[in-house]
Amino acid sequence: MRISYVCKHCQHQVGEINRPDWNFQDAERLCGFGSLSSVEQEDTIAYNQNQSVAYVHVVCDHCQQAVEENPELLLEGKLLQ
Template identity: 45%
Template sequence: MSIIYTCRHCQTKVGELPNSHIHDVRTGLHSLTPAEAADIISYNSIQDSTYVKTVCEHCQETLEANPELSLLSNPLQ
């Protein structure tokens, strides 16, 4: 199963762990609450992939430079 990381704001693919057999402990996903996990992680059984929402460097820098954007539901689209 692949783990694919995408930016939650611009949907850019940030990284991928192909054919990964990494457990949640090594990825840090085990420390998420059920609500956080539901918001951040999604599964695609057809592609046998796990998708994890993160924030890319560009979006992070933009949000740090313009903190008022974080008040919007889709700040960088």
């Protein structure tokens, strides 16, 4: 299984874990996905079962800094236009 961490604002890949011996239940347990509520999991994780890839939506350092410096960007609906 591959776990790809992608910024939810700019779509930049932040990191990746590639563990061919894992399944989604292993990733849930070992990466802490099981501690998220079902709503949080739906908002954060997209699982492509055919390709055995989980896309985890996070916020990259660049976008986090942009929000901290200009919080009004979140009011516009999309951080990067």
